[in-house]
Amino acid sequence: MKHTLSVLVENKPGVLTRVAGLFARRGFNIESLAVGESEDPTLSRMTIAIDGAEHPIDQVTKQLHKLINVVKIRDLDPAGSVSAELMLVRVAAEGDKRTDALQIAEIFKAKIVDVERRSVVLRVVGATDKLEALLEMLQPLGIIEITRTGMIAIGRGRG
């Protein structure tokens, strides 16, 4: 099972290295990792996606907790959280392909953020599976370049 860990860490130099280094030396495979400042400027929040079938998630969180700079870890339940990822994708769009690209962009509510003669760049935000579906649709046109932020996630409110 895939797990999404929301990890609150002290906003200090080297913390990302400590987390990444821990994953590497314990042999845990990170599917994605995104990090940025949290509501408290002294703390950063990391969203780490990891395959729980491959590594016991319990061991991953316990090892993470041993890092002095890790303040709090939440294993986000998919039903109780929302997640999103940002992707920029440059796709071939010469001649007839341009119309196809624009149509697909519209269906996926992707924005065209760059246009030139031979290609367009789409910007899309959504759950990982939506991004995958978009890529599948764009594949026949010819994908030139992809860049993704990695997933971020947040727990749903209880109210």
Place this chain on the structure above:
Amino acid sequence: MTPQTTKMKGSQAIVASLEAEGCDTLFGFPGGMVIPLYDALYDARHLRHVLVRHEQGAVHAADGYARATGKVGVCVATSGPGATNLVTGIANAYLDSIPLVAITGQVKDDLIGTDAFQEADVTGITLPIVKHSYLVHRPADIPQVIHEAFHIASTGRPGPVVIDIPVTAELAEVAYRRPDGPQLPGYRPTLKGHVKQIRAAARALLDAERPVLYVGGGVISAGAAAELRELAELLRVPVTTTHMGLGGFPSRHELSLGTLGMHGTVTANYAVHECDLLVAVGARFDDRVTGKLSAFAPQARAIVHIDVDPAEIGKNVEPSIPIVGDARHVLAALVAELRKAELPAGRTAAWLARIEGWKAEYPLHYEAPTDGTLAPEFVIEEIERVTGGEALIVTDVGQHQMWATLYYHFSEPRQWISSGGLGTMGFGLPAAIGAKLGRPDRTVIDVSGDGGFQMTMQELATAVNYDVPIVVAILNNGYLGMVRQWQELFWNKRYSYTCIGVQPDFALLAEAFGAKGMRVTEAADAGDALREAIASGRPTVIDFKVTAEENVFPMVPAGQAITEMIGGKSSRRTREKKP
């Protein structure tokens, strides 16, 4: 009220901070990027600096000091090569959970990252082998960082902390102020065990007919030996210790099984194999202990695992009753819980009788050599006789180390000082110096091998320099004996590069350093030589010429079940049958 501050240099703040933490001894070696710190040490009144001859000696000495005293060991090295020479010792302390603070100089703050002279990314290099580390960019942070480093190193599961300090921070002027306390929002070790879990463990103990306490270094670091003994005696539960747990329970106690695992006793390994309840305390189910994991404690209906580090619980073995907490708190709570219950009298009597049977059938044994050499096991027994079993025994790594675990009987915690997890050759001599400086009241014997001794023998100069009267007993067999043993048993006796018969005259070498050197070739002289060495009050090296191809038995070949022992009975090299 404004807190009291004093203006001083960063280097002086380091010294003031160390003194504030109660540090009285540090081991180090100067260099370009710590000259300001050494200048401040020149004036230090409450801090003794011990100049070693190689930085590896500093970190092992600090480690030995920490193991002997229970305090935080401190070492200092300069940037680059000075710091990288500490790496082995930091890893050694990490694997054995030893409280250690390593202070390293770093190049000027604005030169970091430019491949400056003697620059190495020390926090980066040591990242996987530290409990935590700091690179101090702001000189004003020095007192807080040192305070936190001591706190982290010595609490929870202890471990090494590296503080890398650019020389610019040492030179800067800071307003020194004693820190109020650590500011570590993510660090709160759990010391007290969960009440419900402790109750469950108490019930399991009351129900068990064949319980075994399997005890590791956590009992030593938590200071839980008294609580452990109380628990064992209360229910009459036999105790086996790991290498790291030696001294946590008296070896001569009737409930002691000795050590378990690869070079454990037959009795301990059989007892673990047949137990119906295994209670692990401050131990981590290391592969050298468990052998083949799937065949470890197969009859145990319950496994209780008590550890202060939650990540150890369930890492190798999934316990039925996990308890996160410090060994002393948890064992005390467990005893209190048991005292509330009606204790089943004599419940373990049949089990203890079975264990006595094993002890009688499979005692440790060795044969007297016929080639005129000394049996290494005999030398260990002589050391015990001469010291009345009361010396601090420090070892290097190899066969001699295993013989010391088997043939010396320990009666108290911190009496056994040895590199466990990392298995670091060269640990013994510097660690013995650190131990003796920490416990000057005790006789300190470094049991070493001719291989390991040569890795850090330059520290004899340190022992002479500071008048540290340790006795180094080299069990000299002319081989890298443990590897030779594996080659003999598993590699067709192909002794590839393990013969080190070309070696210095160790007695003369000791004299060259200004220490006392002796050689013993006759069994009858061993005791007198040891007595003379101890009485001399000088650092002494005794070269014991021991049997060249003696093996450490019993032995469980790597990856086998721990009941698959070689050489447990007097007919050597025969495999024991499973019980």
